Amino acid sequence: MNGIESGLPIENIPENFKAGFIAIVGKPNVGKSTLMNALVGEKLSIVSHKASTTRNRIFGILSGENYQLVYSDTPGLIKPAYELQKTMMHFVDTALEDADIILAVTDCLKPGTDPELLEVISASALPKVLVINKIDKSTQEEIEQKISDWKAVLPDAEILAVSAKEKFNLDGLMALVLEKTPLSPPYYPMDQITEQSERFVAAEMIREQVFANTEKEVPYSTAVLVDSFKDTDELLRISAILYVERNSQKAIILGHQGSTIKKIATRARMEMEKFFDKKVFLETFVKVEEDWKREKRKLKRFGYSSS
Ligand SMILES: Nc1nc2c(ncn2[C@@H]2O[C@H](COP(=O)(O)OP(=O)(O)O)[C@@H](O)[C@H]2O)c(=O)[nH]1
Ligand SMILES: [Mg+2]
Incomplete structure (x- = not known):
């Protein structure tokens, strides 16, 4: 380079x-x-x-x-x-x-x-x-x-x-x-701070809140996919799907009358607003994808393929 x-x-x-x-x-x-x-x-x-x-x-x-x-x-x-x-x-x-x-x-x-x-x-x-x-x-x-x-x-x-x-x-x-550090020209533009996409960063912020707000195996069974990320003049419109492995886990993530997913989404949105320095409208859905973390093909879909 x-x-x-x-x-x-x-x-x-x-x-x-x-x-x-x-x-x-x-x-x-x-x-x-x-x-x-x-x-x-x-x-x-x-x-x-x-x-x-x-x-x-x-x-x-x-x-x-x-x-x-x-x-x-x-x-x-x-x-x-x-x-x-x-x-x-x-x-x-x-x-x-x-x-x-x-x-x-x-x-x-x-x-x-x-x-x-x-x-x-x-x-x-x-x-x-x-x-x-x-x-x-x-x-x-x-x-x-x-x-x-x-x-x-x-x-x-x-x-x-x-x-x-x-x-x-x-x-x-x-x-x-x-x-x-060796002598070398830079590898990235000088104003770039990461290689991850904005979608990935947003998905990770949601995953962080899943770790903070659920227990036991639930956060380890959750993958987050941002399926839409739209930057309008006034705000970012982000839509994300939280995938879990079981129906019982879906119920836990949703919480009583949706209280847990609400907390997760609210806190994640606040983190996003700080990071992107913009107002964020965040929509979340919870879906079951059985045994996703054991199947190569599904891992790939969720961005966990290393090859
Ligand atoms: N007391 C203390 N806690 C720390 C420090 N660095 C990280 N932690 C905490 O250790 C936990 C694990 O941190 P994390 O960065 O996720 O660790 P990782 O798994 O190695 O990436 C979190 O609760 C952090 O807040 C530190 O310097 N002092
Ligand atoms: Mg870590």
Whole structure:
């Protein structure tokens, strides 16, 4: 790719311009999505206290005068139990294949190192930064212990303790990433912040509210498809279908007299209005699509195909 394709006239790209892909990987719930949003300064990836919320590879692009950092947020590392989870792990692999730098994220809530994470990153020769997140929740001793545990198993990695939520030490992290980013012209137009379509972003905002407002297997059985996205002068008209796997789940998402879906839609609409900076009219429908997360063909329809 050259500067013209990236939207910058080639003569305007400084010689010292740096650009690179940074894969954010780690176990579920360590704060990968929160970290990417904080690094990019935009809420691009949805966050939940429940594990395994992120299902795709989500791009977050941060451009400055002489750099462009393209972060990939990825699903948490798990042993896949069904087809959707296999695709999720495939997204992790492709993010790692494209990467210039690995940001391996862990937290300090439990002692020791994460064997799953270690296995994935030690196979790679790329520069690595091991990020110990959620230090707002731990003592100095716990943090020091964590650092020395990881030093012992990953002697080549830079190790940094941060809090994505409290935005603590993110400048330090950014400086470290930038130091390791190769010289390259930008890959994307300088004003682009993600690769996801507006439809995808809107669907994810609904899915985030499903995670926030329903329990147990329901959020894991829900896929959201935005089937219409119309930008008029005054407002965005968005229509979305929430697919669940069972009739019983449909009843849960709807809630008593439609109260749950109403809450989901209202909060999602508010998030959309913030993100798109425009008034949003949101229409939602709930449908049953049996066993969608176990069938390749259905996964493809819902945007979970990795090939
Ligand atoms: N206390 C604390 N909580 C955090 C921090 N970063 C993320 N979290 C919380 O951890 C949970 C999982 O975050 P998320 O970004 O979805 O994790 P992911 O599954 O790794 O993408 C959410 O409830 C976040 O609010 C942090 O630095 N400190
Ligand atoms: Mg996530």
